[in-house]
Amino acid sequence: MSLIALAPGVLYFPGAVNSFVVVGRVMDALLVDTGLDDSHARKLLRAVAEAGLTPSGILNTHSHADHHGGNAFILKRFPELKVFAPPLENAVITHPILEPLTLFGARPPRELQSKFLLAPPSPARLAPEPGLCRIGGADIELIEVAGHASLMYAVRVGEVLYAADALFGPDALGKHPLTFCADSRLQKQSAARLEQLPGVRTVLPGHGDPTDDLSGLVAVNLAAYERTTEAVMDAVDGGEASVDELLARVCDALDVTMTNAGAVVLNRAVVSAHLTELLEAGRVGMKVTGNKLIFSAQA
Template identity: 65%
Template sequence: MSALVPLGSGVWYLPGAVNSVVVENGKGRALLIDTGLDDSHARKLLRAVEAAGLGPSAILNTHSHADHHGGNAFILKKFPELAVFAPPIEAAVINHPFLEPLSLFGASPPPELRTKFLLAPASPAQLIPPGQQRLGGVDLDLIPVPGHATDMYAVQLGDMIYVADALFGPEALEKHPLTFCVDSAAQKVSAASLVELGGVGVVLPGHGHPSVDLPGLVGANLAAYERTTAAVLATVQEQAGSVDDLLARVSVRLGVHTGSPAAVVLNRAVVSAHLTELQAQKQVHCAAEHHRLVFRIYS
C-alpha cells in the first residue's frame, strides 16, 4: 500500500502518476487535493488517509483534466457528504465531463476518445474563486495559473506550494516534449509568475517529485515551453500546413511517439495553442485554402 509522504506540518502527498495532496484540518480530517485518474488511485488515497488516522473533509480539484478528478466518484460513493470545489470554468467540466473530449475533438467524440483518460465520471463540483479560502477546515491560498488548463489553481499552504500542472518535474518534461496546454502564452506567464511568490520552501508539481528549487523548476519548464514554440515555428517555416500536417512534422522533430487517438488530440491541441501564440506575435497567420485551415509564415 502506498503511504503518504510528508511535505510539512500537517501536509502530505500521495505519489503517483498524478500526485494527490492531503492537508490535515486539526480535527482528525483532511482536505484532499486532486484525486487521481480512477478508482484505483482513489482507493490508494483513501487507504493512505485512513492509515494516517484521518478522514476526508472535502475535495479540491485544481483543474478539470480527468487524471486530476477521476477519483472523485469513488470517494463520493463512500463519503457522499463531501463538498467538491474547483475553479469556475473547471467546475463546469467536472460537472459535465463530456465537455473535455467534445472540446478536443470538436464534435461528438468517437468511442476511442471516451476512455477514462479523457472522460472521467461526473461529480458535483462547486466553483470557488481565487485568493484566501477555507475549505474543509483548511486555510489556503488559491493562485490562478491558467495555460495548461483554462482556469487552473496552484495551492499555497504556508511555505509549501502545490503548483498542479503549472510546472512539471524534469522526468515529465523529458517524457512529454509536447507538454499539454490550451494557451501556451498564458502557460508561460503563469510559470514565470510563480518565481515572484514569497516564502516558498517546497514546491510539488502535479507530475513529479517535490523540489526546494522553485526558480530552477520554473526555468526548466519555461525552456521546455519555448522549445515547443520554436519547433512549431520552424516547422511552419519549412512548409505551410494544416494543424494535422504540422502536428505530424513537429512530432518527428521533437521525437514524440503517439500511441493512441487520445494522444493525437491532446498533442494536436498543444500545436494549436502554440500556433495561436505565434499568430498573436504576427509570426504566422492562417487562411482557408482548398477546404483546409492552413498556417503560413506571416507576411
C-alpha cells in the same frame, strides 16, 4: 503506500498524479486532486485513514481526467463531501463529456471516451476566488495559474506550494515533450509568476517529485514550453500547412510517436495553442485555401 509529509499538516500521496492533502480542524483532511481512477482513489483513502485523518472536502485544481477521476469513488465512501473547482473547470468535472467533445470538436468516438479523457461525473461547485480561503476546514491560498487548462489553481499552505500542472517534474517533461496546454502564452506567464512567490520552501508539481528549487523547476518548465513554441514555428517555416500537417512535422522534430487517437487530439490541441500564440505575435499568418485552414510564416 503512505502519505508523505512536506510540512506539519501538509502531506501528499505520490502517484502518476500527486494528491495533495491539507490537515484542517482536528484531523480533517482536504484532498486536492484525486487521481486518474478508482485505483488511485482507493489507495489515497487507505493512506489517509492510516494517518488517522478523515476526508473533509475535495478540491480539483482543474478538470483534466487524471486529476478528478478518483472523485466518484471517494464520494461513494463519503457522499457528504463537497467538490470544489475553478470556474469553467467545475462545469467539465460535473459534465466530463465536455473534455473529449472539446478536443474532438464533436461527439467523440468510443476511442476518445477512455478514462484518460472521460472521467466519471461528480457534482463540482465553484471554488472561492484566488486568495486566502478555507475549504473543508483547511486554510489554504489559491493562486490562479491558467494556461495548462482554461483555468487552474495552484495551492499554497505556508512554505509549501502545490503547483498542480503549472509546473512539471523534469522526468514528466522529458516523457511528454508536447506538454499539454490550452493557452501556451498563459502557461508561460503562470509558470514565471510562481517563481516570484516569496517564502516558498518546497514545491510539489502535479507530476513529479517535490523540490526545494522553485527557480530551477520554473526554468526547466519555461525552457520546455519555449522549445515547443519554436518547434511549431520551425514546422511552419517548413512551408504552409494545415494543423495536422504541422503536428506531424512537430512530432518528427521532437521524436514523438503517436499510436492512438487520444494522443493525436491532445497533441493537436498543443500545436493549435502555440499557433495562436505565434499568430498573436505576428510570426504566423492564417488563411483558408482549398477548403483548408492553412498556416504560413510571416515575413
